[in-house]
Amino acid sequence: MSESDDKKLGMDRQITRRDFLNGVAVGTGGAVASSALSSLSLEGLASPGVAQDQPGYYPPALTGLRGSHPGSFEAAHSIRDGKAPANGTKALDTRETYDLVIVGGGISGLAAAHFWRAKNPSARILILDNHDDFGGHAKRNEFSVGGRMLLANGGTWAIESPFPYSKVARGLMDELGIQPAALEAKCYRKDVYKHLSSGVFFDKQTFGADRLVSPAPGGRGSGKGTPEQWKAFLEKAPLSPQARQDILRLENETTDYFPGLTSDQKKDKLSRISYKDYLLKVVQIHKHAIPCYQTRTHGLFGVGIDAVPALDCWVLGQPGFQGLNLEPGSHPRMGYTPRGFASPKEAYEFHYPDGNATIARMLVRKMIPGAAPGHDAEQIVTVKFDYSQLDQPESVVRIRLSSMVVEVKHAGEPGQSKQVDVTYVRDEQLRSVHGKNVILACWNMMIPYLCPDLPEKQKEALHYGVKVPLVYTSVGIRHWQAFRELGVHSIACPGMYHYEMNLDLAVDVGGYESPKTPDQPILVRMERTPCLPGLPERDQHRAGRGDLLSTSFATFERNIRDQFARVLSGGGFDPARDIAAITVNRWPHGYAYEYNYLFDPEWPVGESPCEIARKRFWRIAIANSDAGAAAYTDSAMDQAWRAVEELHSA
Numbered sequence: 203m204s205e206s207d208d209k210k211l212g213m214d215r216q217i218t219r220r221d222f223l224n225g226v227a228v229g230t231g232g233a234v235a236s237s238a239l240s241s242l243s244l245e246g247l248a249s250p251g252v253a254q255d256q257p258g259y260y261p262p263a264l265t266g267l268r269g270s271h272p273g274s275f276e277a278a279h280s281i282r283d284g285k286a287p288a289n290g291t292k293a294l295d296t297r298e299t300y301d302l303v304i305v306g307g308g309i310s311g312l313a314a315a316h317f318w319r320a321k322n323p324s325a326r327i328l329i330l331d332n333h334d335d336f337g338g339h340a341k342r343n344e345f346s347v348g349g350r351m352l353l354a355n356g357g358t359w360a361i362e363s364p365f366p367y368s369k370v371a372r373g374l375m376d377e378l379g380i381q382p383a384a385l386e387a388k389c390y391r392k393d394v395y396k397h398l399s400s401g402v403f404f405d406k407q408t409f410g411a412d413r414l415v416s417p418a419p420g421g422r423g424s425g426k427g428t429p430e431q432w433k434a435f436l437e438k439a440p441l442s443p444q445a446r447q448d449i450l451r452l453e454n455e456t457t458d459y460f461p462g463l464t465s466d467q468k469k470d471k472l473s474r475i476s477y478k479d480y481l482l483k484v485v486q487i488h489k490h491a492i493p494c495y496q497t498r499t500h501g502l503f504g505v506g507i508d509a510v511p512a513l514d515c516w517v518l519g520q521p522g523f524q525g526l527n528l529e530p531g532s533h534p535r536m537g538y539t540p541r542g543f544a545s546p547k548e549a550y551e552f553h554y555p556d557g558n559a560t561i562a563r564m565l566v567r568k569m570i571p572g573a574a575p576g577h578d579a580e581q582i583v584t585v586k587f588d589y590s591q592l593d594q595p596e597s598v599v600r601i602r603l604s605s606m607v608v609e610v611k612h613a614g615e616p617g618q619s620k621q622v623d624v625t626y627v628r629d630e631q632l633r634s635v636h637g638k639n640v641i642l643a644c645w646n647m648m649i650p651y652l653c654p655d656l657p658e659k660q661k662e663a664l665h666y667g668v669k670v671p672l673v674y675t676s677v678g679i680r681h682w683q684a685f686r687e688l689g690v691h692s693i694a695c696p697g698m699y700h701y702e703m704n705l706d707l708a709v710d711v712g713g714y715e716s717p718k719t720p721d722q723p724i725l726v727r728m729e730r731t732p733c734l735p736g737l738p739e740r741d742q743h744r745a746g747r748g749d750l751l752s753t754s755f756a757t758f759e760r761n762i763r764d765q766f767a768r769v770l771s772g773g774g775f776d777p778a779r780d781i782a783a784i785t786v787n788r789w790p791h792g793y794a795y796e797y798n799y800l801f802d803p804e805w806p807v808g809e810s811p812c813e814i815a816r817k818r819f820w821r822i823a824i825a826n827s828d829a830g831a832a833a834y835t836d837s838a839m840d841q842a843w844r845a846v847e848e849l850h851s852a
C-alpha cells in the first residue's frame with residue numbers, strides 16, 4: 203500500500219493510542235512517543251514499569267495494544283527459552299510472609315482470595331499478577347470520546363455459561379450482589395438498534411468483490427430465515443450461481459442424510475466429522491459456498507469449521523441438520539460448550555458495559571474497600587479505582603501488579619516444608635516473598651516452568667491444553683451515521699482481518715448511559731481469531747499465537763482502518779475523520795482449551811489432562827479455568843473453590 207493510501211485511511215491522524223515496545227514507550231527515553239499522544243490526559247499514563255501507587259496510575263484508560271500488553275510476558279518467555287528472566291540478577295528477599303500467596307489476579311485468583319478469607323478473615327494474602335491491571339482476561343477498556351465515557355470489555359464479554367452456575371459460583375455472585383437476570387431486564391436497551399439489521403460483508407480477496415449485503419436472513423449465522431429472505435439475500439451476494447443454489451438448499455432443505463440410523467447413532471457419526479467435511483461430502487455443497495460458513499465457529503472455538511465437529515455445529519444452530527430429526531439433548535462426544543448448550547437451563551446472563559471486569563472490580567473492592575467507593579453492583583460501573591490502595595502494607599489483602607512469578611518452590615523437602623518461596627520479576631529485579639500456602643491461579647502451561655519439582659506426568663498434563671488466541675478490538679468512532687445509512691448494527695466479515703464488527707450493545711447501568719442516537723460517539727467491537735485451517739485444533743492455536751505476538755500495533759491499526767473504509771464507506775464513513783481511538787486487546791493465551799473429540803481421545807473419568815494437571819502438590823494448589831478445561835468465569839470460580847478446599851483439608 204502506498205503512503206497516500208495510509209493518509210487516506212488516517213494512519214497519520216491523532217487518536218488515543220500508545221505504542222510500546224518491550225515495556226518502553228516507542229521514541230526516546232521512554233517518554234510519550236508520538237504526537238498522537240498529545241491528546242492523552244495524565245490519567246492515561248500508566249505503563250509497565252510505572253509503579254501502581256503513583257498518582258494517575260489508571261490502566262483501564264490506556265489505549266493501543268492491551269490484553270497481553272508489551273512488558274507483561276517477556277520474562278515468562280525468557281524462562282520458557284531457558285534464559286535468566288531478569289538479567290541474571292540475584293533475588294532480593296522482601297522478607298514478606300503471607301498466609302496465602304496467589305499467582306494470577308484474574309477471576310480465579312481473586313475468587314480464591316475471597317474464599318480463603320471467608321474461612322479465615324484475618325489471613326494475610328498477596329496476589330501477584332504480571333499485567334499492569336488486575337482481572338486477568340476480565341479487563342476493562344475505558345474511553346473518553348467527545349467528552350463521553352465509553353466502556354468496553356477488554357476480554358471476558360459476559361456472565362454466561364453453557365452450564366448453570368454451580369452453587370459456589372452462584373453464591374459468590376449473590377455475595378457480590380450481582381443478579382444477572384434482574385440486571386438484564388432492567389438495563390438492556392433493546393430498542394436502540396430496532397430499525398437496523400445484521401449484514402454480511404463479502405470482500406474482494408475472498409469473494410471477488412467488496413459488497414455489504416443486508417439484511418442477513420434471520421440475523422447472522424442463525425441458519426434461520428424464510429426461503430424468500432434467502433433468495434433476496436443471495437441475489438445480491440457476489441457468489442457463483444452454484445454456490446447460491448447450494449446455500450439456498452442447505453438453509454432450507456429437510457433431507458435425512460443418514461436414513462435408518464437412530465438419533466444417537468447419527469449424533470455419534472456427526473461427532474467424527476468436521477462441519478466443513480459434512481457440508482462438502484455429505485450435504486455436498488459447492489466449495490465456493492464454504493467461505494460463507496468458515497468463520498462461524500471462530501467466536502466460540504477460535505478455529506473455523508474445518509476443526510469443529512459437525513455435531514457441535516448442530517447444537518449451535520448451524521444449517522444442514524434439519525432433516526436428520528435429531529433428538530434434543532447432549533451426547534458424550536460433544537465438547538464442553540456444545541454439551542452445555544444442548545442441555546436446557548434457566549437464563550442467567552448479563553453483559554456489563556465492561557464485561558466481567560465488573561466482577562473483578564467488585565471482588566477487589568470487597569477485599570480492599572479503600573480502592574473504590576460504594577458497595578452496589580450497578581453504581582460500580584462508572585467508579586474510578588484508586589490503584590495506589592491495592593498494595594498497602596497494612597491491608598490484609600494486597601494485589602501487586604506488573605509482577606511475573608518465575609519460581610514457586612517449597613523451602614526444603616516438600617513433604618516436610620512449612621513454607622513456599624515465591625520469586626517474581628518486577629521492574630527488572632528478581633524479588634522473593636514467602637507463603638504458608640500458594641495457589642497457582644495462573645495459566646497451566648506456565649506452571650511446569652515455575653515448579654520444575656512437579657511429577658513428570660503432571661507437567662506433561664499441564665502442557666497439554668493450548669489456550670485459544672483471540673483479539674477483541676474496540677474502536678471509538680465520533681458518530682455512527684454510516685451504520686444508520688446502511689441499515690446495519692452488526693456485520694459479519696467472513697474473509698476480513700476481523701471477522702466481525704458490531705455496534706456496542708446498548709446497556710444502561712448505574713450512572714452509565716450507552717449512546718442512543720447516531721450522532722453520538724460509540725464503540726465498535728471487532729473480533730479476530732488467527733488460526734491455520736487444515737491443522738489439528740491445538741496446532742492452529744499455536745500458529746495463531748505466533749501471529750498475534752509478531753503483529754505490531756501499526757499493522758492492526760492499518761487493517762482496522764482499511765476494514766472500516768471498505769465496509770462502511772457506502773454509508774459515508776471516513777476512517778481518517780471518524781475514528782477517535784483504538785484499543786486492540788490481544789490475547790495470545792486466551793480461552794482455556796476445551797477438548798475436541800475430532801482430535802482428542804475420550805479419557806476415562808479422572809484421567810483427562812486437566813484432572814491430572816490440577817493435583818495439589820503439598821502446599822501448592824492449582825486453580826484457573828484451565829484446571830477445568832472450560833473457558834468460563836464460573837469455571838474459574840469453581841476451580842478457585844476446589845484449590846482453597848484442597849489446601850484447607852490437607
Ligand SMILES: Cc1cc2nc3c(=O)[nH]c(=O)nc-3n(C[C@H](O)[C@H](O)[C@H](O)COP(=O)(O)OP(=O)(O)OC[C@H]3O[C@@H](n4cnc5c(N)ncnc54)[C@H](O)[C@@H]3O)c2cc1C
Pocket residue numbers: 278305306307308309310311330331332333337338339340356357358359360361362363605606607608643644645648652672674789791792793794825826827828832833834835836837838
Ligand atoms: C477474549 C475472551 C473473552 C471471554 N469471554 C467470556 C465470556 O463472555 N464469559 C465467560 O464466562 N468467560 C469468558 N472468557 C473466559 C473467561 O474470561 C475465563 O475463563 C476466566 O476469566 C479465566 O479467569 P482465570 O482467573 O482462570 O484466568 P485469567 O483471567 O487468565 O487470569 C490468570 C492471570 O494469571 C496471570 N499469570 C499467568 N502466569 C503468571 C505468572 N507466572 N506470574 C504472575 N501472573 C501470571 C495471567 O497473566 C492472568 O492475568 C473469555 C476469555 C477471553 C480471553
